[in-house]
Amino acid sequence: MTRRKFVEVSMATGAAVLAGGKILGSTVRAGLALIAPGTATNSVFKIGGDLEINRLGFGAMRITGEGVWGWPPDRANALKVLKRAVELGVNLIDTADAYGPETSELLIAEALHPYPKRLVIATKGGLTRPGPGDWEPNGHPDYLKACVDKSLKRLRLERIDLYQLHRIDPKVPMEDSLGAIKEMQSAGKIRHVGLSEVTPAEIERARKVLPIVSVQNRYNVSDRKWENTLSYCEKENLGFLPWSPVGGGRGLKSGSAVDAVAKARNASVYQVALAWLLQRSPVMLPIPGTSNVQHLEDNVAAGKLKLTSEEWKSLAA
Numbered sequence: 001m002t003r004r005k006f007v008e009v010s011m012a013t014g015a016a017v018l019a020g021g022k023i024l025g026s027t028v029r030a031g032l033a034l035i036a037p038g039t040a041t042n043s044v045f046k047i048g049g050d051l052e053i054n055r056l057g058f059g060a061m062r063i064t065g066e067g068v069w070g071w072p073p074d075r076a077n078a079l080k081v082l083k084r085a086v087e088l089g090v091n092l093i094d095t096a097d098a099y100g101p102e103t104s105e106l107l108i109a110e111a112l113h114p115y116p117k118r119l120v121i122a123t124k125g126g127l128t129r130p131g132p133g134d135w136e137p138n139g140h141p142d143y144l145k146a147c148v149d150k151s152l153k154r155l156r157l158e159r160i161d162l163y164q165l166h167r168i169d170p171k172v173p174m175e176d177s178l179g180a181i182k183e184m185q186s187a188g189k190i191r192h193v194g195l196s197e198v199t200p201a202e203i204e205r206a207r208k209v210l211p212i213v214s215v216q217n218r219y220n221v222s223d224r225k226w227e228n229t230l231s232y233c234e235k236e237n238l239g240f241l242p243w244s245p246v247g248g249g250r251g252l253k254s255g256s257a258v259d260a261v262a263k264a265r266n267a268s269v270y271q272v273a274l275a276w277l278l279q280r281s282p283v284m285l286p287i288p289g290t291s292n293v294q295h296l297e298d299n300v301a302a303g304k305l306k307l308t309s310e311e312w313k314s315l316a317a
């Protein structure tokens with residue numbers, strides 16, 4: 001790519017840094033643009049090339065009961081959190097039939113249907129719930145097809161914008177599970193398809209069955225096990241939805257560089273963790289989960305926190 005072309009692409013995405021004609025840091029190819037890690041500034045990303053997402057989304061797993069089971073203790077509060085997320089400009093809500101099970105999808109419809117025009121609800125199927133805190137994969141084709149129909153009904157949708165296979169079931173060939181999802185897509189019940197907890201090799205294998213637009217793997221500032229999958233998504237311009245973006249149940253490592261940056265910027269560690277993710281890559285679409293309106297507002301505000309290159313370096317270690 002010539003320097004002129006690179007600058008044109010950079011201006012179009014607002015997401016690259018040039019120093020004396022050289023790109024800072026190690027670079028990756030993200031769609032058309034060359035991006036240095038830590039320099040992403042795009043506020044939106046198009047999932048599947050057509051669904052424009054404000055990059056900071058919301059995860060609706062935490063609006064259920066204890067152990068992601070049943071109804072939340074304060075149902076009115078859960079509805080308030082969902083409504084506030086949309087008011088604050090969130091237009092990607094991640095859920096799954098397994099959250100509750102069923103209650104997360106039902107609450108989303110109760111709070112937000114009829115849905116605002118640009119709202120994207122991403123749901124999942126393929127994990128069953130034997131009890132509170134328990135999760136078991138089921139990737140049988142007939143089961144998955146029934147899951148899609150039931151999610152459509154609960155969410156009061158005619159088509160699901162993003163349907164994600166929650167887990168690859170080791171007992172079922174991935175091609176059979178995805179073949180069932182492809183059938184539902186061909187029937188007009190699903191717009192785009194995503195995967196969860198997958199390696200680059202698994203994504204490649206899945207893409208032989210049907211187009212994949214996004215991946216959802218655990219990833220945050222203190223847990224970067226899936227760096228290889230993130231790189232693959234950048235190279236192929238797939239959306240990457242990091243789950244546990246602020247540490248999930250485990251929290252973030254304390255006494256870390258994150259604490260120091262948070263203190264210096266008068267921000268919370270959650271806000272620094274989210275700002276780090278947004279800056280990390282232009283394909284990053286964090287979906288922090290909360291059952292608390294104040295926490296939600298704080299998380300959305302993190303979209304405005306820009307880390308300096310020194311802060312970035314201190315967190316990169």
Ligand SMILES: NC(=O)c1ccc[n+]([C@@H]2O[C@H](COP(=O)([O-])OP(=O)(O)OC[C@H]3O[C@@H](n4cnc5c(N)ncnc54)[C@H](OP(=O)(O)O)[C@@H]3O)[C@@H](O)[C@H]2O)c1
Pocket residue numbers: 058059060061062094095166196197216217242243244245246247248249268270271287288289290291292294295296298299
């Ligand atoms: N694909 C998968 O296998 C998978 C697995 C797990 C989750 N997910 C998705 O990813 C989303 C996020 O994952 P997650 O909920 O495990 O992790 P997370 O978003 O990193 O963490 C959520 C936890 O952090 C707390 N929290 C969030 N923001 C806070 C703030 N500003 N201040 C203080 N505490 C805060 C929440 O408690 P409060 O409620 O008290 O705020 C909650 O306990 C889920 O909602 C779900 O949609 C996907």
